[in-house]
Amino acid sequence: MPTFSEEVKMSIVNTEFLYPEIELYGAIKGKGDFVIDGNKKYLKITVSSLSSMKRVYKLCKKLFGEWITAYVRIERRLRIGRTGEILLDLKYAEKIIFNIGIDIFEDKVPSILKEDPIKLGVFLKGMFLTTGSVSLKSSYHLEFFLDISEKYANDLIKTFKELLGVKSNYIIKSNKIKLYIKASRDIVSILEIMGANESVEKLMDIVKVRELKGNVTRTINFITANALKTAESSSKQIKEIEYIIRNKGLESLNEELKKIAEYRMNNSDESLSEMAENLGYKKSTLYSKLKKISKISQELKNNGGNKQ
Incomplete structure:
Protein backbone atom coordinates (compact mmCIF):
# COMPACT_ATOMS: atom_id res chain seq x y z
CA MET A 1 0.00 0.00 0.00
CA ALA A 196 -2.63 17.47 -5.60
CA ASN A 197 -6.42 17.66 -5.48
CA GLU A 198 -7.07 13.98 -4.66
CA SER A 199 -4.65 14.16 -1.74
CA VAL A 200 -6.28 17.38 -0.51
CA GLU A 201 -9.66 15.63 -0.30
CA LYS A 202 -8.16 12.67 1.56
CA LEU A 203 -6.29 14.89 4.01
CA MET A 204 -9.39 16.98 4.72
CA ASP A 205 -11.36 13.79 5.43
CA ILE A 206 -8.64 12.68 7.86
CA VAL A 207 -8.66 16.09 9.55
CA LYS A 208 -12.47 15.99 9.95
CA VAL A 209 -12.39 12.49 11.47
CA ARG A 210 -9.61 13.45 13.90
CA GLU A 211 -11.41 16.65 14.88
CA LEU A 212 -14.61 14.67 15.50
CA LYS A 213 -12.75 12.16 17.66
CA GLY A 214 -11.05 15.02 19.50
CA ASN A 215 -14.40 16.72 20.14
CA VAL A 216 -15.88 13.47 21.45
CA THR A 217 -12.91 12.96 23.76
CA ARG A 218 -13.13 16.54 25.04
CA THR A 219 -16.88 16.15 25.60
CA ILE A 220 -16.39 12.92 27.53
CA ASN A 221 -13.65 14.52 29.61
CA PHE A 222 -15.89 17.52 30.29
CA ILE A 223 -18.84 15.34 31.32
CA THR A 224 -16.57 13.21 33.51
CA ALA A 225 -15.06 16.27 35.16
CA ASN A 226 -18.52 17.74 35.80
CA ALA A 227 -19.78 14.44 37.18
CA LEU A 228 -16.84 14.27 39.59
CA LYS A 229 -17.39 17.88 40.59
CA THR A 230 -21.10 17.23 41.20
CA ALA A 231 -20.36 14.09 43.21
CA GLU A 232 -17.79 15.86 45.38
CA SER A 233 -20.07 18.84 45.96
CA SER A 234 -23.09 16.65 46.71
CA SER A 235 -21.09 14.46 49.11
CA LYS A 236 -19.90 17.55 51.01
CA GLN A 237 -23.42 18.96 51.26
CA ILE A 238 -24.88 15.65 52.47
CA LYS A 239 -22.19 15.31 55.17
CA GLU A 240 -23.01 18.83 56.37
CA ILE A 241 -26.76 18.09 56.45
CA GLU A 242 -26.15 14.78 58.28
CA TYR A 243 -24.10 16.64 60.88
CA ILE A 244 -27.01 19.05 61.44
CA ILE A 245 -29.43 16.09 61.73
CA ARG A 246 -27.24 14.34 64.32
CA ASN A 247 -26.58 17.40 66.42
CA LYS A 248 -29.64 19.62 66.13
CA GLY A 249 -32.16 18.05 63.73
CA LEU A 250 -33.60 19.41 60.52
CA GLU A 251 -36.40 21.00 62.54
CA SER A 252 -33.84 23.59 63.60
CA LEU A 253 -33.79 24.91 60.04
CA ASN A 254 -36.42 27.22 58.62
CA GLU A 255 -38.96 25.62 56.29
CA GLU A 256 -37.16 26.66 53.11
CA LEU A 257 -33.74 25.37 54.17
CA LYS A 258 -35.31 22.21 55.58
CA LYS A 259 -37.00 21.55 52.21
CA ILE A 260 -33.70 22.03 50.35
CA ALA A 261 -31.80 19.81 52.81
CA GLU A 262 -34.35 17.00 52.53
CA TYR A 263 -34.31 17.25 48.71
CA ARG A 264 -30.52 17.02 48.63
CA MET A 265 -30.55 13.96 50.93
CA ASN A 266 -32.97 12.19 48.56
CA ASN A 267 -31.29 13.32 45.29
CA SER A 268 -27.56 12.98 45.84
CA ASP A 269 -26.76 12.55 42.14
CA GLU A 270 -28.33 15.81 40.92
CA SER A 271 -26.18 18.76 39.92
CA LEU A 272 -26.81 22.25 41.29
CA SER A 273 -28.50 23.20 37.99
CA GLU A 274 -30.82 20.19 38.12
CA MET A 275 -31.72 20.86 41.75
CA ALA A 276 -32.46 24.51 41.02
CA GLU A 277 -34.74 23.60 38.11
CA ASN A 278 -36.63 20.93 40.07
CA LEU A 279 -37.05 23.12 43.16
CA GLY A 280 -38.01 26.21 41.17
CA TYR A 281 -35.02 28.35 42.16
CA LYS A 282 -32.48 30.31 40.24
CA LYS A 283 -29.12 28.55 40.35
CA SER A 284 -27.49 31.48 42.18
CA THR A 285 -30.32 31.56 44.75
CA LEU A 286 -30.08 27.84 45.47
CA TYR A 287 -26.30 28.09 45.75
CA SER A 288 -26.71 30.87 48.32
CA LYS A 289 -29.15 28.81 50.41
CA LEU A 290 -26.89 25.73 50.33
CA LYS A 291 -24.09 27.98 51.56
CA LYS A 292 -26.33 28.96 54.50
CA ILE A 293 -26.83 25.28 55.37
CA SER A 294 -23.08 24.79 55.13
CA LYS A 295 -22.51 27.77 57.42
CA ILE A 296 -24.96 26.40 60.02
CA SER A 297 -23.15 23.05 59.96
CA GLN A 298 -19.78 24.75 60.37
CA GLU A 299 -21.03 26.87 63.28
CA LEU A 300 -22.25 23.72 65.01
CA LYS A 301 -18.82 22.12 64.57
CA ASN A 302 -17.13 25.26 65.91
CA ASN A 303 -19.43 25.23 68.95
CA GLY A 304 -18.76 21.57 69.68
CA GLY A 305 -21.85 20.02 68.11
CA ASN A 306 -25.24 19.85 69.85
CA LYS A 307 -26.15 23.06 71.63
CA GLN A 308 -29.84 22.37 71.99
Missing part, protein backbone atom coordinates in the same frame (compact mmCIF):
# COMPACT_ATOMS: atom_id res chain seq x y z
CA PRO A 2 1.52 3.35 -1.02
CA THR A 3 2.34 5.93 1.63
CA PHE A 4 0.50 9.25 1.67
CA SER A 5 3.66 10.90 0.32
CA GLU A 6 3.62 8.55 -2.65
CA GLU A 7 -0.09 9.18 -3.15
CA VAL A 8 0.60 12.92 -3.30
CA LYS A 9 3.30 12.38 -5.89
CA MET A 10 1.04 10.14 -7.97
CA SER A 11 -1.66 12.80 -7.66
CA ILE A 12 0.54 15.46 -9.30
CA VAL A 13 2.37 13.26 -11.81
CA ASN A 14 -0.31 13.65 -14.48
CA THR A 15 -1.13 17.30 -13.86
CA GLU A 16 -0.68 19.86 -16.63
CA PHE A 17 2.78 21.29 -17.34
CA LEU A 18 1.98 24.96 -16.64
CA TYR A 19 5.50 26.39 -16.36
CA PRO A 20 7.98 23.60 -17.23
CA GLU A 21 11.07 25.72 -16.56
CA ILE A 22 9.84 26.65 -13.07
CA GLU A 23 8.95 23.06 -12.24
CA LEU A 24 12.43 21.98 -13.40
CA TYR A 25 13.95 24.67 -11.18
CA GLY A 26 11.98 23.22 -8.26
CA ALA A 27 13.29 19.73 -9.03
CA ILE A 28 16.84 21.10 -9.17
CA LYS A 29 16.46 22.83 -5.81
CA GLY A 30 15.03 19.62 -4.44
CA LYS A 31 17.66 17.14 -5.60
CA GLY A 32 20.01 18.71 -8.11
CA ASP A 33 23.78 18.24 -8.17
CA PHE A 34 26.51 19.54 -10.45
CA VAL A 35 28.72 16.88 -12.05
CA ILE A 36 31.97 17.32 -13.99
CA ASP A 37 33.02 14.61 -16.40
CA GLY A 38 36.23 15.59 -18.14
CA ASN A 39 35.54 18.81 -20.00
CA LYS A 40 31.78 18.41 -19.71
CA LYS A 41 29.58 19.83 -16.97
CA TYR A 42 26.25 18.26 -16.17
CA LEU A 43 23.27 18.89 -13.95
CA LYS A 44 22.16 15.67 -12.26
CA ILE A 45 18.65 15.32 -10.81
CA THR A 46 18.12 12.34 -8.51
CA VAL A 47 14.63 10.93 -7.95
CA SER A 48 13.81 8.09 -5.52
CA SER A 49 10.17 7.64 -6.61
CA LEU A 50 9.49 5.93 -9.94
CA SER A 51 6.26 7.90 -10.43
CA SER A 52 8.23 11.10 -9.83
CA MET A 53 10.93 9.87 -12.20
CA LYS A 54 8.39 9.57 -15.01
CA ARG A 55 7.17 13.12 -14.39
CA VAL A 56 10.64 14.68 -14.22
CA TYR A 57 11.74 12.72 -17.31
CA LYS A 58 8.73 13.98 -19.31
CA LEU A 59 9.45 17.47 -18.05
CA CYS A 60 13.08 17.34 -19.18
CA LYS A 61 12.19 15.78 -22.52
CA LYS A 62 9.70 18.59 -23.09
CA LEU A 63 12.44 21.18 -22.50
CA PHE A 64 15.54 19.39 -23.86
CA GLY A 65 14.19 16.96 -26.44
CA GLU A 66 16.62 14.08 -26.88
CA TRP A 67 19.50 15.93 -25.21
CA ILE A 68 19.08 14.18 -21.88
CA THR A 69 20.37 11.02 -20.29
CA ALA A 70 18.19 9.07 -17.88
CA TYR A 71 18.79 5.79 -16.08
CA VAL A 72 17.72 3.82 -13.02
CA ARG A 73 20.23 2.32 -10.62
CA ILE A 74 19.89 0.00 -7.63
CA GLU A 75 21.23 1.22 -4.27
CA ARG A 76 21.24 -1.95 -2.18
CA ARG A 77 23.96 -0.62 0.12
CA LEU A 78 21.82 2.33 1.17
CA ARG A 79 18.63 0.26 1.22
CA ILE A 80 16.70 2.92 -0.64
CA GLY A 81 15.67 0.71 -3.55
CA ARG A 82 15.61 1.96 -7.10
CA THR A 83 16.79 5.51 -7.71
CA GLY A 84 16.36 7.39 -10.98
CA GLU A 85 18.92 9.87 -12.27
CA ILE A 86 18.64 12.37 -15.09
CA LEU A 87 21.69 14.13 -16.55
CA LEU A 88 21.33 17.47 -18.32
CA ASP A 89 23.90 19.64 -20.03
CA LEU A 90 24.55 22.29 -17.37
CA LYS A 91 25.11 25.18 -19.75
CA TYR A 92 21.95 24.40 -21.70
CA ALA A 93 19.86 23.90 -18.54
CA GLU A 94 21.14 27.16 -17.08
CA LYS A 95 20.25 29.01 -20.27
CA ILE A 96 16.71 27.60 -20.54
CA ILE A 97 15.84 28.52 -16.95
CA PHE A 98 17.56 31.89 -17.18
CA ASN A 99 15.30 32.75 -20.14
CA ILE A 100 12.35 33.06 -17.71
CA GLY A 101 14.30 35.23 -15.27
CA ILE A 102 15.70 32.60 -12.89
CA ASP A 103 19.39 32.21 -12.12
CA ILE A 104 19.90 28.68 -10.77
CA PHE A 105 23.05 29.82 -8.97
CA GLU A 106 21.45 32.77 -7.17
CA ASP A 107 21.04 32.23 -3.42
CA LYS A 108 17.52 33.59 -3.00
CA VAL A 109 13.97 32.81 -4.06
CA PRO A 110 13.37 34.27 -7.56
CA SER A 111 11.08 37.30 -7.62
CA ILE A 112 8.67 35.69 -10.11
CA LEU A 113 7.87 33.04 -7.46
CA LYS A 114 7.27 35.63 -4.76
CA GLU A 115 4.64 37.45 -6.81
CA ASP A 116 2.47 34.60 -8.10
CA PRO A 117 1.09 31.71 -5.97
CA ILE A 118 0.47 29.64 -9.12
CA LYS A 119 4.14 29.82 -10.11
CA LEU A 120 5.21 29.15 -6.54
CA GLY A 121 2.96 26.08 -6.56
CA VAL A 122 4.61 24.82 -9.76
CA PHE A 123 8.04 25.34 -8.17
CA LEU A 124 6.95 23.39 -5.06
CA LYS A 125 5.57 20.63 -7.26
CA GLY A 126 9.01 20.06 -8.79
CA MET A 127 10.64 20.24 -5.37
CA PHE A 128 8.15 17.84 -3.78
CA LEU A 129 8.57 15.27 -6.55
CA THR A 130 12.29 15.02 -5.79
CA THR A 131 12.54 15.53 -2.04
CA GLY A 132 9.13 16.13 -0.43
CA SER A 133 7.25 13.95 2.04
CA VAL A 134 4.09 14.08 4.14
CA SER A 135 3.39 12.18 7.36
CA LEU A 136 -0.08 11.87 8.90
CA LYS A 137 0.60 9.20 11.54
CA SER A 138 0.19 10.89 14.92
CA SER A 139 0.31 14.49 13.73
CA TYR A 140 0.60 16.43 10.47
CA HIS A 141 4.02 16.99 8.98
CA LEU A 142 5.09 18.06 5.47
CA GLU A 143 8.79 18.54 4.79
CA PHE A 144 11.38 19.20 2.12
CA PHE A 145 14.90 17.87 2.75
CA LEU A 146 17.06 20.35 0.85
CA ASP A 147 20.69 21.06 0.09
CA ILE A 148 20.25 24.83 0.30
CA SER A 149 21.66 27.64 2.44
CA GLU A 150 19.95 29.01 5.54
CA LYS A 151 19.58 32.29 3.65
CA TYR A 152 17.54 30.56 0.93
CA ALA A 153 15.53 28.63 3.56
CA ASN A 154 14.62 31.85 5.39
CA ASP A 155 13.62 33.45 2.09
CA LEU A 156 11.32 30.49 1.38
CA ILE A 157 9.78 30.73 4.85
CA LYS A 158 9.13 34.44 4.33
CA THR A 159 7.60 33.77 0.89
CA PHE A 160 5.30 31.07 2.31
CA LYS A 161 4.08 33.47 4.99
CA GLU A 162 3.61 36.56 2.84
CA LEU A 163 2.19 34.94 -0.31
CA LEU A 164 0.26 31.98 1.14
CA GLY A 165 -0.19 32.74 4.82
CA VAL A 166 1.57 29.44 5.55
CA LYS A 167 3.75 29.07 8.64
CA SER A 168 6.92 27.02 8.20
CA ASN A 169 10.29 26.51 9.84
CA TYR A 170 13.48 24.52 9.41
CA ILE A 171 16.15 22.55 11.23
CA ILE A 172 19.62 21.56 10.09
CA LYS A 173 20.20 17.82 9.78
CA SER A 174 23.25 16.15 8.24
CA ASN A 175 24.39 19.56 6.95
CA LYS A 176 21.14 19.94 5.02
CA ILE A 177 18.00 21.96 5.56
CA LYS A 178 14.82 20.20 6.64
CA LEU A 179 12.07 22.70 5.88
CA TYR A 180 8.81 21.65 7.51
CA ILE A 181 5.15 22.63 7.88
CA LYS A 182 3.02 21.23 10.70
CA ALA A 183 -0.45 22.82 10.67
CA SER A 184 -2.99 20.73 8.74
CA ARG A 185 -4.58 23.81 7.14
CA ASP A 186 -1.15 24.97 5.92
CA ILE A 187 -0.36 21.54 4.48
CA VAL A 188 -3.71 21.63 2.67
CA SER A 189 -2.74 25.02 1.19
CA ILE A 190 0.58 23.62 -0.08
CA LEU A 191 -1.08 20.53 -1.59
CA GLU A 192 -3.72 22.71 -3.25
CA ILE A 193 -1.28 25.03 -5.02
CA MET A 194 0.73 21.98 -6.17
CA GLY A 195 -2.45 20.62 -7.77
Whole structure:
Protein backbone atom coordinates (compact mmCIF):
# COMPACT_ATOMS: atom_id res chain seq x y z
CA MET A 1 0.00 0.00 0.00
CA PRO A 2 1.52 3.35 -1.02
CA THR A 3 2.34 5.93 1.63
CA PHE A 4 0.50 9.25 1.67
CA SER A 5 3.66 10.90 0.32
CA GLU A 6 3.62 8.55 -2.65
CA GLU A 7 -0.09 9.18 -3.15
CA VAL A 8 0.60 12.92 -3.30
CA LYS A 9 3.30 12.38 -5.89
CA MET A 10 1.04 10.14 -7.97
CA SER A 11 -1.66 12.80 -7.66
CA ILE A 12 0.54 15.46 -9.30
CA VAL A 13 2.37 13.26 -11.81
CA ASN A 14 -0.31 13.65 -14.48
CA THR A 15 -1.13 17.30 -13.86
CA GLU A 16 -0.68 19.86 -16.63
CA PHE A 17 2.78 21.29 -17.34
CA LEU A 18 1.98 24.96 -16.64
CA TYR A 19 5.50 26.39 -16.36
CA PRO A 20 7.98 23.60 -17.23
CA GLU A 21 11.07 25.72 -16.56
CA ILE A 22 9.84 26.65 -13.07
CA GLU A 23 8.95 23.06 -12.24
CA LEU A 24 12.43 21.98 -13.40
CA TYR A 25 13.95 24.67 -11.18
CA GLY A 26 11.98 23.22 -8.26
CA ALA A 27 13.29 19.73 -9.03
CA ILE A 28 16.84 21.10 -9.17
CA LYS A 29 16.46 22.83 -5.81
CA GLY A 30 15.03 19.62 -4.44
CA LYS A 31 17.66 17.14 -5.60
CA GLY A 32 20.01 18.71 -8.11
CA ASP A 33 23.78 18.24 -8.17
CA PHE A 34 26.51 19.54 -10.45
CA VAL A 35 28.72 16.88 -12.05
CA ILE A 36 31.97 17.32 -13.99
CA ASP A 37 33.02 14.61 -16.40
CA GLY A 38 36.23 15.59 -18.14
CA ASN A 39 35.54 18.81 -20.00
CA LYS A 40 31.78 18.41 -19.71
CA LYS A 41 29.58 19.83 -16.97
CA TYR A 42 26.25 18.26 -16.17
CA LEU A 43 23.27 18.89 -13.95
CA LYS A 44 22.16 15.67 -12.26
CA ILE A 45 18.65 15.32 -10.81
CA THR A 46 18.12 12.34 -8.51
CA VAL A 47 14.63 10.93 -7.95
CA SER A 48 13.81 8.09 -5.52
CA SER A 49 10.17 7.64 -6.61
CA LEU A 50 9.49 5.93 -9.94
CA SER A 51 6.26 7.90 -10.43
CA SER A 52 8.23 11.10 -9.83
CA MET A 53 10.93 9.87 -12.20
CA LYS A 54 8.39 9.57 -15.01
CA ARG A 55 7.17 13.12 -14.39
CA VAL A 56 10.64 14.68 -14.22
CA TYR A 57 11.74 12.72 -17.31
CA LYS A 58 8.73 13.98 -19.31
CA LEU A 59 9.45 17.47 -18.05
CA CYS A 60 13.08 17.34 -19.18
CA LYS A 61 12.19 15.78 -22.52
CA LYS A 62 9.70 18.59 -23.09
CA LEU A 63 12.44 21.18 -22.50
CA PHE A 64 15.54 19.39 -23.86
CA GLY A 65 14.19 16.96 -26.44
CA GLU A 66 16.62 14.08 -26.88
CA TRP A 67 19.50 15.93 -25.21
CA ILE A 68 19.08 14.18 -21.88
CA THR A 69 20.37 11.02 -20.29
CA ALA A 70 18.19 9.07 -17.88
CA TYR A 71 18.79 5.79 -16.08
CA VAL A 72 17.72 3.82 -13.02
CA ARG A 73 20.23 2.32 -10.62
CA ILE A 74 19.89 0.00 -7.63
CA GLU A 75 21.23 1.22 -4.27
CA ARG A 76 21.24 -1.95 -2.18
CA ARG A 77 23.96 -0.62 0.12
CA LEU A 78 21.82 2.33 1.17
CA ARG A 79 18.63 0.26 1.22
CA ILE A 80 16.70 2.92 -0.64
CA GLY A 81 15.67 0.71 -3.55
CA ARG A 82 15.61 1.96 -7.10
CA THR A 83 16.79 5.51 -7.71
CA GLY A 84 16.36 7.39 -10.98
CA GLU A 85 18.92 9.87 -12.27
CA ILE A 86 18.64 12.37 -15.09
CA LEU A 87 21.69 14.13 -16.55
CA LEU A 88 21.33 17.47 -18.32
CA ASP A 89 23.90 19.64 -20.03
CA LEU A 90 24.55 22.29 -17.37
CA LYS A 91 25.11 25.18 -19.75
CA TYR A 92 21.95 24.40 -21.70
CA ALA A 93 19.86 23.90 -18.54
CA GLU A 94 21.14 27.16 -17.08
CA LYS A 95 20.25 29.01 -20.27
CA ILE A 96 16.71 27.60 -20.54
CA ILE A 97 15.84 28.52 -16.95
CA PHE A 98 17.56 31.89 -17.18
CA ASN A 99 15.30 32.75 -20.14
CA ILE A 100 12.35 33.06 -17.71
CA GLY A 101 14.30 35.23 -15.27
CA ILE A 102 15.70 32.60 -12.89
CA ASP A 103 19.39 32.21 -12.12
CA ILE A 104 19.90 28.68 -10.77
CA PHE A 105 23.05 29.82 -8.97
CA GLU A 106 21.45 32.77 -7.17
CA ASP A 107 21.04 32.23 -3.42
CA LYS A 108 17.52 33.59 -3.00
CA VAL A 109 13.97 32.81 -4.06
CA PRO A 110 13.37 34.27 -7.56
CA SER A 111 11.08 37.30 -7.62
CA ILE A 112 8.67 35.69 -10.11
CA LEU A 113 7.87 33.04 -7.46
CA LYS A 114 7.27 35.63 -4.76
CA GLU A 115 4.64 37.45 -6.81
CA ASP A 116 2.47 34.60 -8.10
CA PRO A 117 1.09 31.71 -5.97
CA ILE A 118 0.47 29.64 -9.12
CA LYS A 119 4.14 29.82 -10.11
CA LEU A 120 5.21 29.15 -6.54
CA GLY A 121 2.96 26.08 -6.56
CA VAL A 122 4.61 24.82 -9.76
CA PHE A 123 8.04 25.34 -8.17
CA LEU A 124 6.95 23.39 -5.06
CA LYS A 125 5.57 20.63 -7.26
CA GLY A 126 9.01 20.06 -8.79
CA MET A 127 10.64 20.24 -5.37
CA PHE A 128 8.15 17.84 -3.78
CA LEU A 129 8.57 15.27 -6.55
CA THR A 130 12.29 15.02 -5.79
CA THR A 131 12.54 15.53 -2.04
CA GLY A 132 9.13 16.13 -0.43
CA SER A 133 7.25 13.95 2.04
CA VAL A 134 4.09 14.08 4.14
CA SER A 135 3.39 12.18 7.36
CA LEU A 136 -0.08 11.87 8.90
CA LYS A 137 0.60 9.20 11.54
CA SER A 138 0.19 10.89 14.92
CA SER A 139 0.31 14.49 13.73
CA TYR A 140 0.60 16.43 10.47
CA HIS A 141 4.02 16.99 8.98
CA LEU A 142 5.09 18.06 5.47
CA GLU A 143 8.79 18.54 4.79
CA PHE A 144 11.38 19.20 2.12
CA PHE A 145 14.90 17.87 2.75
CA LEU A 146 17.06 20.35 0.85
CA ASP A 147 20.69 21.06 0.09
CA ILE A 148 20.25 24.83 0.30
CA SER A 149 21.66 27.64 2.44
CA GLU A 150 19.95 29.01 5.54
CA LYS A 151 19.58 32.29 3.65
CA TYR A 152 17.54 30.56 0.93
CA ALA A 153 15.53 28.63 3.56
CA ASN A 154 14.62 31.85 5.39
CA ASP A 155 13.62 33.45 2.09
CA LEU A 156 11.32 30.49 1.38
CA ILE A 157 9.78 30.73 4.85
CA LYS A 158 9.13 34.44 4.33
CA THR A 159 7.60 33.77 0.89
CA PHE A 160 5.30 31.07 2.31
CA LYS A 161 4.08 33.47 4.99
CA GLU A 162 3.61 36.56 2.84
CA LEU A 163 2.19 34.94 -0.31
CA LEU A 164 0.26 31.98 1.14
CA GLY A 165 -0.19 32.74 4.82
CA VAL A 166 1.57 29.44 5.55
CA LYS A 167 3.75 29.07 8.64
CA SER A 168 6.92 27.02 8.20
CA ASN A 169 10.29 26.51 9.84
CA TYR A 170 13.48 24.52 9.41
CA ILE A 171 16.15 22.55 11.23
CA ILE A 172 19.62 21.56 10.09
CA LYS A 173 20.20 17.82 9.78
CA SER A 174 23.25 16.15 8.24
CA ASN A 175 24.39 19.56 6.95
CA LYS A 176 21.14 19.94 5.02
CA ILE A 177 18.00 21.96 5.56
CA LYS A 178 14.82 20.20 6.64
CA LEU A 179 12.07 22.70 5.88
CA TYR A 180 8.81 21.65 7.51
CA ILE A 181 5.15 22.63 7.88
CA LYS A 182 3.02 21.23 10.70
CA ALA A 183 -0.45 22.82 10.67
CA SER A 184 -2.99 20.73 8.74
CA ARG A 185 -4.58 23.81 7.14
CA ASP A 186 -1.15 24.97 5.92
CA ILE A 187 -0.36 21.54 4.48
CA VAL A 188 -3.71 21.63 2.67
CA SER A 189 -2.74 25.02 1.19
CA ILE A 190 0.58 23.62 -0.08
CA LEU A 191 -1.08 20.53 -1.59
CA GLU A 192 -3.72 22.71 -3.25
CA ILE A 193 -1.28 25.03 -5.02
CA MET A 194 0.73 21.98 -6.17
CA GLY A 195 -2.45 20.62 -7.77
CA ALA A 196 -2.63 17.47 -5.60
CA ASN A 197 -6.42 17.66 -5.48
CA GLU A 198 -7.07 13.98 -4.66
CA SER A 199 -4.65 14.16 -1.74
CA VAL A 200 -6.28 17.38 -0.51
CA GLU A 201 -9.66 15.63 -0.30
CA LYS A 202 -8.16 12.67 1.56
CA LEU A 203 -6.29 14.89 4.01
CA MET A 204 -9.39 16.98 4.72
CA ASP A 205 -11.36 13.79 5.43
CA ILE A 206 -8.64 12.68 7.86
CA VAL A 207 -8.66 16.09 9.55
CA LYS A 208 -12.47 15.99 9.95
CA VAL A 209 -12.39 12.49 11.47
CA ARG A 210 -9.61 13.45 13.90
CA GLU A 211 -11.41 16.65 14.88
CA LEU A 212 -14.61 14.67 15.50
CA LYS A 213 -12.75 12.16 17.66
CA GLY A 214 -11.05 15.02 19.50
CA ASN A 215 -14.40 16.72 20.14
CA VAL A 216 -15.88 13.47 21.45
CA THR A 217 -12.91 12.96 23.76
CA ARG A 218 -13.13 16.54 25.04
CA THR A 219 -16.88 16.15 25.60
CA ILE A 220 -16.39 12.92 27.53
CA ASN A 221 -13.65 14.52 29.61
CA PHE A 222 -15.89 17.52 30.29
CA ILE A 223 -18.84 15.34 31.32
CA THR A 224 -16.57 13.21 33.51
CA ALA A 225 -15.06 16.27 35.16
CA ASN A 226 -18.52 17.74 35.80
CA ALA A 227 -19.78 14.44 37.18
CA LEU A 228 -16.84 14.27 39.59
CA LYS A 229 -17.39 17.88 40.59
CA THR A 230 -21.10 17.23 41.20
CA ALA A 231 -20.36 14.09 43.21
CA GLU A 232 -17.79 15.86 45.38
CA SER A 233 -20.07 18.84 45.96
CA SER A 234 -23.09 16.65 46.71
CA SER A 235 -21.09 14.46 49.11
CA LYS A 236 -19.90 17.55 51.01
CA GLN A 237 -23.42 18.96 51.26
CA ILE A 238 -24.88 15.65 52.47
CA LYS A 239 -22.19 15.31 55.17
CA GLU A 240 -23.01 18.83 56.37
CA ILE A 241 -26.76 18.09 56.45
CA GLU A 242 -26.15 14.78 58.28
CA TYR A 243 -24.10 16.64 60.88
CA ILE A 244 -27.01 19.05 61.44
CA ILE A 245 -29.43 16.09 61.73
CA ARG A 246 -27.24 14.34 64.32
CA ASN A 247 -26.58 17.40 66.42
CA LYS A 248 -29.64 19.62 66.13
CA GLY A 249 -32.16 18.05 63.73
CA LEU A 250 -33.60 19.41 60.52
CA GLU A 251 -36.40 21.00 62.54
CA SER A 252 -33.84 23.59 63.60
CA LEU A 253 -33.79 24.91 60.04
CA ASN A 254 -36.42 27.22 58.62
CA GLU A 255 -38.96 25.62 56.29
CA GLU A 256 -37.16 26.66 53.11
CA LEU A 257 -33.74 25.37 54.17
CA LYS A 258 -35.31 22.21 55.58
CA LYS A 259 -37.00 21.55 52.21
CA ILE A 260 -33.70 22.03 50.35
CA ALA A 261 -31.80 19.81 52.81
CA GLU A 262 -34.35 17.00 52.53
CA TYR A 263 -34.31 17.25 48.71
CA ARG A 264 -30.52 17.02 48.63
CA MET A 265 -30.55 13.96 50.93
CA ASN A 266 -32.97 12.19 48.56
CA ASN A 267 -31.29 13.32 45.29
CA SER A 268 -27.56 12.98 45.84
CA ASP A 269 -26.76 12.55 42.14
CA GLU A 270 -28.33 15.81 40.92
CA SER A 271 -26.18 18.76 39.92
CA LEU A 272 -26.81 22.25 41.29
CA SER A 273 -28.50 23.20 37.99
CA GLU A 274 -30.82 20.19 38.12
CA MET A 275 -31.72 20.86 41.75
CA ALA A 276 -32.46 24.51 41.02
CA GLU A 277 -34.74 23.60 38.11
CA ASN A 278 -36.63 20.93 40.07
CA LEU A 279 -37.05 23.12 43.16
CA GLY A 280 -38.01 26.21 41.17
CA TYR A 281 -35.02 28.35 42.16
CA LYS A 282 -32.48 30.31 40.24
CA LYS A 283 -29.12 28.55 40.35
CA SER A 284 -27.49 31.48 42.18
CA THR A 285 -30.32 31.56 44.75
CA LEU A 286 -30.08 27.84 45.47
CA TYR A 287 -26.30 28.09 45.75
CA SER A 288 -26.71 30.87 48.32
CA LYS A 289 -29.15 28.81 50.41
CA LEU A 290 -26.89 25.73 50.33
CA LYS A 291 -24.09 27.98 51.56
CA LYS A 292 -26.33 28.96 54.50
CA ILE A 293 -26.83 25.28 55.37
CA SER A 294 -23.08 24.79 55.13
CA LYS A 295 -22.51 27.77 57.42
CA ILE A 296 -24.96 26.40 60.02
CA SER A 297 -23.15 23.05 59.96
CA GLN A 298 -19.78 24.75 60.37
CA GLU A 299 -21.03 26.87 63.28
CA LEU A 300 -22.25 23.72 65.01
CA LYS A 301 -18.82 22.12 64.57
CA ASN A 302 -17.13 25.26 65.91
CA ASN A 303 -19.43 25.23 68.95
CA GLY A 304 -18.76 21.57 69.68
CA GLY A 305 -21.85 20.02 68.11
CA ASN A 306 -25.24 19.85 69.85
CA LYS A 307 -26.15 23.06 71.63
CA GLN A 308 -29.84 22.37 71.99
